[in-house]
Amino acid sequence: MKIAIIGYGYWGPNLVRNFSLAENSEVSWVFDLSEKQLDRVKKSYPNIKTTTNYQDILHDPETDAVAIATPVFTHFELAKKAMISGKHVLIEKPMTSSVKESNELIQLSQKSGKVLMVDHTYLYTDAVQKIKDLIVTGQIGKLQYIDSTRINLGLFQRDVNVLWDLAPHDISICNYLMDDFPIAVQAVGAAHTDNNLANIAYLTLFYNDNKIAHFNCSWISPVKIRQMLIGGDQKMILFNDLETTEKLRIYDKGYSIVPESDRNRLLIDYRIGDITIPKIPQTEALASMAKDFINAITTHSVPLSSSKSGLDVVKILEAAEKSIQNKGQYIEF
Ligand SMILES: NC(=O)c1ccc[n+]([C@@H]2O[C@H](COP(=O)([O-])OP(=O)(O)OC[C@H]3O[C@@H](n4cnc5c(N)ncnc54)[C@H](O)[C@@H]3O)[C@@H](O)[C@H]2O)c1
Incomplete structure (x- = not known):
């Protein structure tokens, strides 16, 4: 090849x-x-x-x-x-x-x-593969939310806003983990330059079954943070991409509504258990991505990061940009 x-x-x-x-x-x-x-x-x-x-x-x-x-x-x-x-x-x-x-x-x-x-390089990371495995094997219970922060003092792109630059990672991970495409999008942002391209933005994706995802993307943060929370109703995962060895922490934390509570007196039981740090191999994601591309050509298989997933990300980015321009308009697909 x-x-x-x-x-x-x-x-x-x-x-x-x-x-x-x-x-x-x-x-x-x-x-x-x-x-x-x-x-x-x-x-x-x-x-x-x-x-x-x-x-x-x-x-x-x-x-x-x-x-x-x-x-x-x-x-x-x-x-x-x-x-x-x-x-x-x-x-x-x-x-x-x-x-x-x-x-x-x-x-x-x-x-x-x-x-x-x-x-979509992140789909090939061992950390995202591990999270997917924890979700599909039911280990975190029912997936409820994803909350991601991807901020630093970043390079301002001249052709696209910060969501087009940073959020493709989060969106592709999110669609993959949710195994779904959102029903609606809402975004706000601000441009502190005169080209009207937001350099800080907040994007929310609404999925079926009351699942929600939120991304904070910025080029103007004094600190670099690459963190994602993946919340299930049994366990929650913290994915810290800046950690070299302990990228994932699985919190055995959760809550349940006490049966006798009602609308006016909601009683919540909190459960606080162990925190585990799974061992994640450290293979280079791009090597797996390259292998998948070559494999798709030679075996006619559909790659994990398919053109459909590329289109889905672009659909969300386009809607998010429209939402920003319309001051956070709720846009349904
Ligand atoms: N997968 C990831 O994690 C990841 C990380 C960084 C960048 N990217 C993506 O990679 C792409 C490039 O980003 P970058 O940061 O390397 O940009 P860059 O500006 O550093 O490099 C772009 C290069 O393309 C060349 N170029 C520009 N127009 C060209 C044209 N019409 N024909 C041929 N060459 C041309 C430029 O001379 C430059 O060398 C973007 O789409 C970016 O989103 C992906």
């Missing part, structure tokens, strides 16, 4: 490294508009061809697939050209900057039979 990497800025080098190391794959080209970035490739990987002309890759019959790690607003055009040229396509999150574009790419992939996949 020969793969070309498109974009060699911050994230592209991670794709080059992982696709170079993956079984049955070889990086054939790196394309970037910047010669300076390509000089970095030549130094680290003298055997990989570099180009500032996309046509070199599109017309190379030996290159089977492209992996796109460029700014969001360029994803659609680059992916569309690659699909039309008969390549399989992997796109960094978020898949595109609109639902219309995502739908068009999905139609193209259905027509050509080529794989279209998005890199």
